[in-house]
Amino acid sequence: MNLYKDIEILFSKKEKKKILLLFFGIIIMGLIEVAGVASIAPFMAVVSNPDIIQENEYLSILYSYFNFDSSNSFLLSLGILVLSLLVISNAYTAFITWQITYFVKMQNHHLSMKLLKSYLMQPYLFFLNRNTADLGKNILVEVGRSIEGVILPIMLTLSKCIVTICILIFLIFVDPALALAILLVLGGAYLVIFKLVKNRLANIGKRTVAMILARFKIANEAMSGIKDLKLSNNESEFIRRFEEPSENLAQFSAQSSLISTLPRYALEAIAFGGIVSIVIYLILIGKQGSEVVPIISLYALAGYRLMPALQQIYAGITGAKYNYPALKTLVEDLRSLSTSEEIDNDNTVEINLIEKIEVKSLSFSYPKGDNILKDFNLKID
Numbered sequence: 274m275n276l277y278k279d280i281e282i283l284f285s286k287k288e289k290k291k292i293l294l295l296f297f298g299i300i301i302m303g304l305i306e307v308a309g310v311a312s313i314a315p316f317m318a319v320v321s322n323p324d325i326i327q328e329n330e331y332l333s334i335l336y337s338y339f340n341f342d343s344s345n346s347f348l349l350s351l352g353i354l355v356l357s358l359l360v361i362s363n364a365y366t367a368f369i370t371w372q373i374t375y376f377v378k379m380q381n382h383h384l385s386m387k388l389l390k391s392y393l394m395q396p397y398l399f400f401l402n403r404n405t406a407d408l409g410k411n412i413l414v415e416v417g418r419s420i421e422g423v424i425l426p427i428m429l430t431l432s433k434c435i436v437t438i439c440i441l442i443f444l445i446f447v448d449p450a451l452a453l454a455i456l457l458v459l460g461g462a463y464l465v466i467f468k469l470v471k472n473r474l475a476n477i478g479k480r481t482v483a484m485i486l487a488r489f490k491i492a493n494e495a496m497s498g499i500k501d502l503k504l505s506n507n508e509s510e511f512i513r514r515f516e517e518p519s520e521n522l523a524q525f526s527a528q529s530s531l532i533s534t535l536p537r538y539a540l541e542a543i544a545f546g547g548i549v550s551i552v553i554y555l556i557l558i559g560k561q562g563s564e565v566v567p568i569i570s571l572y573a574l575a576g577y578r579l580m581p582a583l584q585q586i587y588a589g590i591t592g593a594k595y596n597y598p599a600l601k602t603l604v605e606d607l608r609s610l611s612t613s614e615e616i617d618n619d620n621t622v623e624i625n626l627i628e629k630i631e632v633k634s635l636s637f638s639y640p641k642g643d644n645i646l647k648d649f650n651l652k653i654d
Contacts, residue, residue, distance in 0.1 A: 305438035309362035317570035377425040391610040406489040415599040430589030431583040474594040477525040487518035529595040533588040538625025
């Protein structure tokens with residue numbers, strides 16, 4: 274996918290600036306997510322061993338600075354802080370997700386208008402060489418597939434990638450070996466699955482474009498020629514022709530959905546199995562129970578954040594791969610068609626008639642067609 278060049282065609286300078294602002298917002302979201310995940314470890318450490326307040330340098334400084342009179346009051350305050358960070362993290366994530374979704378949904382409108390304008394500004398000969406069902410399909414269906422199926426998943430995937438990278442960097446700081454093991458197991462599993470299905474997704478994506486066009490053509494022919502269809506009693510023939518592409522389209526859509534969602538269930542089992550493995554690993558290297566609880570809590574929360582993020586990344590990439598042929602169709606049309614900022618509805622030239630209108634030796638033919646007129650002469654007094 275050469276997405277950068279396609280985005281150059283699809284988005285204006287103003288829209289690209291909006292994407293840049295959203296990207297900075299996504300980075301902040303990743304940092305807040307890390308703060309929420311990181312806060313759980315000291316909280317669980319104090320819960321499992323209150324004596325750690327005095328033993329840990331940083332916790333001791335906080336305890337003295339805010340003049341706490343007991344470990345319970347300190348634990349209560351720490352719990353409120355952890356809860357506040359998690360609420361802020363979720364609220365900000367919801368806000369950024371809403372901003373991304375609203376931006377992308379509006380692009381559906383803008384791109385539909387841009388494409389309609391591009392088509393309507395073409396000369397009459399353009400419509401002789403293009404099926405009107407194909408043009409209608411592009412405006413009404415392929416724009417939605419491109420925006421909902423490619424642009425939105427890519428932007429949401431980008432946001433989850435930032436979150437995943439931030440969390441993994443933090444986990445590497447805590448324990449490099451465990452973090453790399455998590456990355457290899459979970460990330461590697463999704464990567465292998467995607468490698469196995471990407472060609473299938475590309476194939477059904479291309480065939481989906483063809484099936485949508487076939488449905489549009491058949492329905493358009495049936496409805497526009499309804500009088501002839503009724504007179505010839507030919508309804509069953511159109512129903513038969515419509516059935517095959519409609520059924521194929523449903524099958525392709527179902528296959529895409531299954532490919533996008535099924536790995537989640539296997540990976541969730543791996544993730545929870547990984548938590549048990551981490552417990553065993555910590556015990557084997559000599560960690561005490563009071564040390565194991567905060568680390569396990571940290572990785573459990575990190576896994577709780579990472580699993581949906583990794584699933585969103587995988588689903589976004591597979592969805593974009595499936596729907597990319599639709600976006601490519603639109604980009605090729607927008608790249609090849611000349612557009613104008615203003616539609617000139619008054620491009621006629623006034624002719625002052627004095628004596629007559631006279632046409633001499635006029636010839637005309639459509640491209641790749643026979644002459645419609647040849648040496649045509651006309652005089653109107």
